Amino acid sequence: MIRESFDQHWYVRKDDGSSGDNSVGPVTLPYDAMLFEKRDPDSKNGGNTGFYPGGVYRYxxxxxxxxxxxxxxxxxxxEGVYHRSQVLVNGRLAGGRPSGYALFHVVLDDFLEFGAENTIEVVADNSDEPNSRWYTGSGIYRPVHLMVGERVFITPTGVRVTSRSHSDSTAIVSVETSIVNGLASERTVTVAVEVTDPNGVALEPVTGELSVPARGTAVLRQEVSIVDAALWSPETPRMHEVQVSVIDGAQTIDLAREEFGIRTVTADARNGLRINGKSxxxxxxAIHHDHGVIGAHTLYAAEDRRVRILKEAGFNAIRSAHNPASRALLRACDRHGILVMDELTDAWLLPKVKYDxxxxxxxxxxxxLEAMIANDFNxxxxxxxxxxxxxSETVTPRGVAINRLIAKKTRELDPTRLTTNSVNGFLNLIASRDDAKIAKKAEAAQTGEENPNKNLIRVLNLLIGVLDRMLEHIVRLPAVDRRTREIYAEVDVAGYNYMVGRYELDARLHPQRVIVGSETRAAHTAVIWRKIASLPHVIGDFAWTGWDYIGEAGIAVKQYGTTKRAIYHPYPALLAGEPVIDITGFRQTQSYLDEIGWHLSRGPHIAVEPVNHSGEKVMSTGWRATNSIASWSWEGCEGRPATVEVYADAVRVExxxxxxxVGSALSGPDKGYLSRFTLPYQRGQLTAIAYAEDGSEVGRRTLHSAGTGIRLTVQPESTSLRADGADLAYIPVSITDDAGTLRPLADRSVTVVxxxxATLLGLGSAEPITTEGFxxxxxxxxxxxxxxxxxADHQPGLVDITVTxxxxxxxxRQLSVV
Known part of the structure; x- marks a missing residue:
């Protein structure tokens, strides 16, 4: 089918009960309507969405x-509408989807007026608040496409490529094509498959015939042999393209193109995870789907930038938490060689928030599930x-049966990939095993009563964030094993959420079990990695989280002052405050420690706890180990005690x-790669030198105090954009001295015109507690x-940007759109 963008010339209106016209437009999709709402301290969503309200939106x-x-x-x-969508064509209901993350298709044939103007309306009902534990966005936040084809056509996700085998010389790939016949009689067509290698060289086409029954569907599988195939791996993410043509007589009546990579995936307790046979x-x-200052707008440029930054920081895998990933994210991961755990859902029978x-x-x-796998397959x-x-209901007989059913269905749909279930042992320990009680709780939630499961989540987050040492002992209890082993028996890889304490124990109890740390604390990544590296049955972990996000407001914030806070902060908390990479894409201290812990860097990295808060009480959280930043510019703090952190994979740092x-201290893995120094703040140059055991220098790093002057430093990451309405330019703005050295205490409001x-899509900072929006x-x-x-707009031209x-x-600054 001919596939083109259907993103232009939409109008958006919120059903707010007013009689006036509040429509906005024309707008180009994706358009996250939640981003343009005013944050409300009384929002029913509360801190789940950073106090952004929902509503009913008509596109x-x-x-x-x-x-x-x-x-x-x-x-x-x-590709995704959040959520409870209905699609009306000329006023008649044509389709829709309750899920806000599922890819879905609407056939317009029976609703169109041909040779005339037609109207399509998409109603996105995000008024059932709260329905998520994180920022979701509202409305059509992912792209939309129009597809037009003959009555005999390849289904929209109907080309599936599988790597059947490969050797040093040849790879065999299987191409399955699903074809629909909308005619009243059987039709026999020729299907031609042509593969193009990563260098753009087309291989000899493979052809076959397929008879498609009237008003029916048929599938043809064809095998292609590729000599000297370029394999896809995290180190060498080489992509092929397949073109499938449907030919009726001498006429090509449909054509589809798909990118794919040739690779195999296996996992066992002895050898761990292997890609193409390599460990x-x-x-x-783990990452949520929002993009910080642009909300949930899902654009390839945004996904590509995030994946690139994560890879540069040392990550090689992403867990899409806790919903199916966007097509754009997967394309970016294909391109950069990032492995993906895609996740179906955060809830089964029991709600975690009232309307989830x-x-x-x-x-x-x-x-x-079918939609997720169709989106992911290639x-x-x-x-x-x-x-x-x-x-938590996986402890019940019914939960065990559901787990078995979903795992079986997943393998039927895609036997080439691994399955897991991300289980929290503590939750399963305290959850009810009574199906009747579970059913009663679920019914209570359905009838609008208070969410019966929310206290479990709050207790869990409290234990993980504050009492993690206690939790480590709790998850080793035999009861945790009894309440999880039936679940793990049905999946290929056992997903352990915050159960690092069981890694060695379960190697003895379950010697054939393959484990992944499906969720671990980001503040402990370097320590946990020492275990992972030594245990073949543990294939890795997913830190919570590597990229900060909107919602779960304040959960990871280390706040100064004496006011006690709950695990979730009240308004005006906006962000979770996670410690690795902030919402602007800036790497924080934890990121450099992780890189050292993974042995990708030896350091040193210097960071300084904010000297302006020296001596103040800190409300601690286990989600974040430090507020330190890489700066030695603390104007007005001369003489106050400064805590300096030096991170290094070295024997000693000076x-x-x-x-x-100033001093010297031991470092290395036994010290958590961290050495701390306290000294009176004094302007100048602060230098850390790391030494190996033989006394040789491993590396050094210097921080310079800001000098004279105060100015705006504006550094666009790109200066040219595509005129496609979807390309983005990211423009970091900083307050510096005349030489470009950051002044972290000189914060002020900046205005961008x-x-x-092009248009300004979003503007913001990584401040987790603020009344501002984006x-x-x-x-x-x-x-x-x-x-x-x-x-970027759709028309070429120049973009003038003024920052004050x-x-x-x-x-x-001036950019070009071409």
Missing amino acids: SKSFTAPEDWRDRTVVVEF VKLRGT YSQQFEQWWERD HPSVIMYSIGNEI LQLNGHT VEGA AGNTHRTFNGRALAVIR ADGCEPVK
Whole structure:
């Protein structure tokens, strides 16, 4: 089918009960309507979404259906609409989907007026608050496509490529093509498969015939032999392309193209995870789907940037938490060689928040699983499916049966990938094993009573965040094994959420079990890695989280002051405050420690706890180990005690200030790669030197105090954009001295004005507690930094950007859209 973007010229209106016209448009999709809401301290979503409210949103578009469509098939493909969507064509219900993450298709044939103007309206009902534990976005936040084809056509996700085998010289791939016949009589067609290698060289086509029954579907499998095949792996992510043509007589009536990678995936307790027969340990992170200052807008440029930054920071795997990944994310992972655990859902029968997926699970899980696997199938980056996250009802007979059913269905749909279930042993320990009680709780939630499961989640997060040592002992109890082993018996890989304490124990109890740390604390990555590296049956872990996110507001924030806070912070908390990479893509201290712990770098890395808060009480959280930043610019703090952290894979580190030795300390793995020094703050140069056992220098790092002047430093990451309405330019803004050295205590509001062939999509900072949002053109910096994101229009031209702030000279930058 001819596939084209259907993203332009939409209008968006919120059903808010008012009589006035509040429509916005024309807008280009994706368009996350939640991002443009005003944050509300009284929002029913509370901190789950960073106090962003939901609502009912109507997206509408007019288009012409040519007369020649009358004898063709017309389909609209939605990559994701949040949520409870209905699609109306000329006022008649044509389709929709309850899930906000599922790929779905709507056939328009019976609803169109040919040779005339038609209207499509998508209603996204996100008013059932709360329905998620994190920021979801609202409305059509992923791309939409229009597909037009003949009555005999390849189904929209109907080309599936499987690597059947490979050797040093030859690879065999299987191409399955699903073809629909919408005609009243059987049709026999020729199917031609042509593979192009990563260098653009086309192989000899393979052809076959297929008879497709009237009003039916048929599938043809064809094998292609590829000599000297270039394999896909995290180190060498080489992609092939397959073109499938459907030929009727002498006419090509349909054509589809898919990218794929040639690779195999296996896992066993003796050899661990192997990609193409080579052992791989997962240096993974869980991520939510929002993109910080641009909310849930799902654009390839955003996904590609995040994946690239994660890879540069040392990660080689992503867990899509806790929902199916976007097509754009998977494309980026394919390109950069990042492995993916894709996850079906956060809830089965019992809700974690009042209106979550538990309301849809029994009716929709199978179709949503099918949609996830259809979306993932040709992406070599996807190596594993998680069928649930911390599902406490898996301790019950019914939960065990559901787990078996979903695992079996997953393998039927895709036998080439691994399956897991991300289980929290502590939750299973304290959960009820009584199916009747579970059913009663689920019914209570369905009838609108208070969520009966939320206290379990709050207790769990408290234990993980604060009482982690106690939790480590609890999960070793024999009862945890009894309440999880039936679940793990049905999946290929046992997903352990916060059960590092069982890694060695279960190697003895279950010697054939393969384990993945499906969720571990980011603050402990370097320590946990020492275990992972020594245990072949543990294939890696996924830190929570490697990229900060909107929602679960304040859970990882280390806040100064004496006011006691709950595990979730009240308004105006906005972000979780996770410690690895902030929402702007800036690497924090924990990221450099992780890199050292993985033995990808020896350091040293220097970071300093904020000297302006020296001596203040800190409300600690186990999710974040430190607030330190890589700066020695603390104006007005002269003489106050400064805590300096030096991270290094070395025997010893030395700290110097202005050329004079301040002190020396042991370092290395037994010290957690961390040495701390306390000294009075004094301007100048702070240098850390790391030494090996033989006294040789491993490396050194210097921080310079800011000098004279205060200015805006504006550094676009790109200067040219594609005129496709989807390309993005990321523009970091910082407050610096005249030489470009950051001033973290000089925070102020910055204003960004964009004119020309692009628009400002989002502006914000990594400040986790703020009353601000991201949709305006003014925002206060945090630790001297902010980020603006510019979205290209569809017409070529120039983009003029002006950045201003009090006390600073305006800065102008120009980009081009081509």
